[in-house]
Amino acid sequence: MSISPYHSRSNHPRCFNSFHTQLDTMAPAPESFLGSLSQYESLDLTTHIGTSFPNSSVQLSTILGSSNADEQIKDLATLVSQRGVVFFTKQNISLEQQKKLADKLGELSGKPKTSKLHIHPISESTPELGADVSVISSKGGIARAGYVRNTRASAGWHADITFERIPSDYAILKMHTLPKVGGDTLWASGYEAYDRLSPAYKKFLESLTAVHDGNFFVDYAKEHGFPIQDIRGSPENTGSNLTATHPVIRTNPVTGFKTIFVNKGFTKRIVELTPDESDNVLDYLFRHVSENHDFQVRYRWGQDGLAIWDNRSTYHTATNDYDELRQGNRAVSLGEKPFFDPKSRSRREALGIDI
Numbered sequence: 001m002s003i004s005p006y007h008s009r010s011n012h013p014r015c016f017n018s019f020h021t022q023l024d025t026m027a028p029a030p031e032s033f034l035g036s037l038s039q040y041e042s043l044d045l046t047t048h049i050g051t052s053f054p055n056s057s058v059q060l061s062t063i064l065g066s067s068n069a070d071e072q073i074k075d076l077a078t079l080v081s082q083r084g085v086v087f088f089t090k091q092n093i094s095l096e097q098q099k100k101l102a103d104k105l106g107e108l109s110g111k112p113k114t115s116k117l118h119i120h121p122i123s124e125s126t127p128e129l130g131a132d133v134s135v136i137s138s139k140g141g142i143a144r145a146g147y148v149r150n151t152r153a154s155a156g157w158h159a160d161i162t163f164e165r166i167p168s169d170y171a172i173l174k175m176h177t178l179p180k181v182g183g184d185t186l187w188a189s190g191y192e193a194y195d196r197l198s199p200a201y202k203k204f205l206e207s208l209t210a211v212h213d214g215n216f217f218v219d220y221a222k223e224h225g226f227p228i229q230d231i232r233g234s235p236e237n238t239g240s241n242l243t244a245t246h247p248v249i250r251t252n253p254v255t256g257f258k259t260i261f262v263n264k265g266f267t268k269r270i271v272e273l274t275p276d277e278s279d280n281v282l283d284y285l286f287r288h289v290s291e292n293h294d295f296q297v298r299y300r301w302g303q304d305g306l307a308i309w310d311n312r313s314t315y316h317t318a319t320n321d322y323d324e325l326r327q328g329n330r331a332v333s334l335g336e337k338p339f340f341d342p343k344s345r346s347r348r349e350a351l352g353i354d355i
């Protein structure tokens with residue numbers, strides 16, 4: 001059963017203000033995004049982002065081994081791209097299966113054949129699991145390389161590895177070690193961030209490109225004495241200069257929706273603007289994402305909880321409010337070279353959402 005604002009009559013977004021008096025005038029609910037996954041219990045955690053499969057009887061390891069695995073994984077990719085992030089409870093999936101799933105999500109939703117799992121530039125710091133897995137740890141490494149204590153929590157908002165010429169489509173994080181309380185993760189919707197802008201501002205942003213820079217990882221590697229990985233999952237992701245230029249508004253090829261594609265973690269400069277103008281626009285967009293809590297979802301992890309997100313059209317940030325060990329493993333898949341299709345539609349346009 002699915003409990004979703006888009007699927008259930010009483011929660012249909014068009015009806016929020018008028019449900020009791022105007023049932024008869026409601027537009028039909030848009031199609032479900034679940035496809036073959038509708039056989040499992042799921043619920044949407046907020047209107048704009050986040051769907052959860054709360055029952056641990058739903059195991060991704062079983063889905064991977066099922067006779068219609070490809071159909072279910074393709075539907076999962078669609079669901080993740082539509083809802084931004086999808087959560088699973090108490091997963092027994094192995095690391096090898098997690099990597100396979102990350103690769104298949106993109107493969108079955110049309111990524112280029114040359115796009116494999118990402119090898120993080122500083123993954124040499126965790127050689128024991130394989131270069132295509134990132135350990136996400138409170139002790140150090142990838143998740144801590146850019147972290148500065150005593151800055152605002154909102155400084156942490158990012159999408160993964162956007163400094164790559166071929167950045168990520170999907171990422172899967174499974175948490176195996178958690179503090180008793182704290183260490184939540186938040187995600188925000190890039191689709192809804194775009195949809196909240198005025199038509200004039202949308203059009204302005206659609207003409208721009210931005211530089212994304214991950215060279216702080218190079219500094220971190222130097223400081224800790226390990227080399228930079230210079231071949232990173234795609235023939236285009238090579239070398240040790242971790243910068244790329246991408247469109248500011250990007251089309252997600254799975255949904256066809258427009259999304260804002262700049263993030264506080266990596267985006268440094270809008271190419272077509274003066275430095276002052278660029279700072280001003282980027283500051284506005286970063287605040288737009290971090291200050292609109294009505295297109296964010298906050299997730300409290302449970303033991304062996306797992307999240308899958310679409311890095312093309314969401315942002316995320318961890319919550320640094322604990323001091324025990326917190327650890328998980330992440331697999332990041334590479335997608336397509338980011339593009340903007342001027343004929344693509346926004347999520348609100350396509351789904352007829354008007355709340």
Ligand SMILES: O=C(O)CCC(=O)C(=O)O
Nearest residue numbers: 136143160173185318330
């Ligand atoms: O620690 C977290 O909750 C998220 C870390 C992160 O940014 C990631 O896994 O990509």
Ligand SMILES: [Fe+2]
Nearest residue numbers: 158159160316
């Ligand atoms: Fe991340």
